[in-house]
Amino acid sequence: MRVAGVLAGVVPLVLGLLATPSLADTPGSEHPEDPGAGVVSAQAVAREVIKSKNIKHTAHLPKQAPFDNIESVGTDIAFKGRHAFVGNYGGFVVYDIAKPDKPQIVTQVACPGGQGDVSISGNLLFVSTDYPRSNNTCQSEATTAADPNGWEGMKVFDVSDPAKPRYVSSIATACGSHTHTLVPDKAGKAVYLYVSSYAPKPEFPNCQPPHDKISIIKVPLDNPAEPVLLDAPVVFPDGGNPGQPGGIRETSGCHDITVFPSKDLAAGACMGDGVLFDISDREKPRVVNQVRDDQNFAFWHSATFNNEGTKVVFTDELGGGSAATCDAPTGPKRGANGIYDIVGSGAESKLEFRSYYKIPRHQAATENCVAHNGSLIPVPGKDIMVQAWYQGGVSVWEFTDSAQPKEIAFFDRTPFDPGKLQTAGSWSAYYYNGRVFSSGIQEGLDVLDIKDRRTDPAKRVRFEEFNPQTQPVYAD
Template sequence: MIRQRWRRRAAGLAVVALVSGGLAVGSAGLSAADDGELLRESTASEECANADAIAGTGDNFEANCLTESEVAEIEESVGAAGILPAGETASSPNISLVTNLPKEGPFAPTNALNSDLAFQGKYVFAGNYNGFTVYNIENPRKPVQVAQVLCPGSQNDISVYGDLLFLSTDSRWSDDSCSAQGPYNVPDTAALPDYWEGMKIFDISDVRNPQYVSAVETKCGSHTHTLVPGEESVYIYVSSYGPDSRLTDCQPPHDKISIIDVPLDDPEAAHVAAEPVLFPDAANQGRNTAGCHDITAYPHLGLAAGACMGDGIVMDITDPLNPVILDQVRDANFAFWHSATFNNDGTSIIFTDELGGGSGPTCNPTIGPNRGANAIYTWDGASLEFASYYKIPREQANTENCVAHNGSLIPVPGKDIFVQAWYQGGISVFDFTDPYNPTEIAWFDRGTWDDAGTIAGAWSTYYYNGYIYSNEIQRGFDVFDLRDKRVAPAKGVRYDEFNVQTQPVY
């Protein structure tokens, strides 16, 4: 009975996806195309006095310091006068915060970080390190919490498909239940060789009372995941990283992803169907591709774009269980390849650099405009070519964690417009229709979080059916109204279902 209901609802749903954005400054990236040359020389980086201090703030950091004249130029163009004190907000005149719902219950503590968002009909599903919350957004200006599910398991990256909800667990627990003991750090797992991490599946046919269905263990857990719809199944590309020889199920080199097959007629039978090694010769090429952080699928084009540690990649996914890399790119300014999103035509891709892992204050003149930013690449069907960088032009305080993070396309036909979260840098909306000249058109920012040094700010910021929704790590669930003639056509676009990493055509 339940199995047939899953099939009917999944078959008729339209799915949506989104991406990231700021200040446009050029510096060429590096591409490896079909000629098989998967490694090209990085441009030499100039050493500077604070290189040691910058290095170590993010994974795989490559020093690329600015000269004194470059720092002076940035300070002149950006300046420090706009830094907001705690408790204050500022924005461009075309965007307004219409409501905020603070975190509550077991999700209220500062260590219970709000994370990703997924959408279906009149509901938003909001991840949190302690589980997930369901909001009714039938009236976007007055959202109502309708359910809260306690199920710890950082980071609880979330997606929905029909009557199914998927939740990523990227930490080690005693078992796959929502009441498991943990999380366990690496040394502790020696005494717990049968620890669990991976993907959890819930039934949301009664959205007010989600029910746990099953779980699938995956190598190195599941940091993020991506849905790739099929005829009989929905496939889940699991991105994970951080191999360690002390971990039973996360052995080096881990140059792979896990692909879960979820039969729509029998979701309890979900299982790992493939573990394709994407980088079989990475070690010999001197590449640090020990897994992927995030993948965005574009089923309409049979493509996926991925952020895989030291590389940005484009894959052919016409055979979902056998993805094939078409091109790889490296960028001397990127420390941690975080995510990727196509424009609607599939001719440009935004890659994001999460310098400092989301915990560092990278929106300042010392770091500059080319690091902790977005890199926009053009895609001609065969190779990636660097076009420009975009980073928010507002300097943030050195107590504010700020870097490029999760965002989405705003569905304006004929335009490429992106809304993006920047942690404590707030949110930014920019137009990259000309990939060589991205331009900010709207922004919102809060002053520093009261508890200096605590991770805060916008984790995920997405456009859905007329409004912008944002999951703020500490302050809760935000709804914004963007009123601008450049995005007015998007107000008429409606989706039944929207997952950031499964990109639709509009």
């Protein structure tokens, strides 16, 4: 169903304070705590940087007004040429990274709606809205999931002039859009958006249980003002993982999907289940294998393929991203990555578990820390990944041997607030054209340069466009 409505213009440079909801305002948020309780500044204390010798911290650009507050949470990143587009709970920020060690803010767009997951195709930027709003404009007000007129879903912006993003269209999806994944069509005439959302309740008219599905949107590239909701296929017709009290989260949708278009594969991290899809028909993704880890995984959060499409790294977001789980009591297997080999082919493909990887440094009790968003570092013949761990910082690790992963570099900071647990740290850390870019929840943008013989070959690999959840293939 396509949403019709007035699409208000966007003010490119925001000058006023944003009235954004806290992370606790929306049922279904993976962050159960209010990150802004009693704090108004995003710069809580001076923090020491701790890092391995083979990483150079080349740039730090803190959040700028009006996003320089606790509630304006920095989220995911999409890259196009010399620009990085960084999502925010209050909208998004466009950075010029032509000189990656001297990034500059091009513009900031106020369009509150929570999550702010982003992807880009050509001149089109797609942005997720996951908090119910009074309407589909950037001037909307917060409402509740019980409001039958509340709006959530996808927004489309034209960023042909990155300094002046233009709001083009929108489309509603059931339970909103917590994340989305861009899937190119094989003819190059459209893109599909696989929208993931979850946490339905009977009292939510636009988010009804069981919600064991994803939403599929088609956006014609020659007419982005007319996106179409094609289908909402049920991923778990027999029901997903029923969950365990105090343990694994019940499956009621997917959290995130990563696609590997060159092999017509996708990996779904679906709360209580890990899923392998065949996406040879982009409009009809088909489940070919489903796995669970009821002993150690609490929340299947995201996925990353290796360059050959023969492995998947799934993340477990134990504690929803707001808990301190990188400690001795939690141990090395919970809140970690699960490394799976893909064996067989086609309809016979199966995910087989090989090992866990978790950062080897214990964090303080006031530091939220768990496996989060990352991407491959394009080293031919090797499986090396850079990954965000919230206040656990950024980890560079190798899984060429699936059974024996190992860290090779790291970047970390001391606690955001030594006196209490406060949601902060690196939300997303991705390798793009020779540098690691980290989007901090409270920290803004960090740029890292890895100087290591094991990763140096990646500096020769260049992409014009990079959506981490739409994995490209780099040549060996």
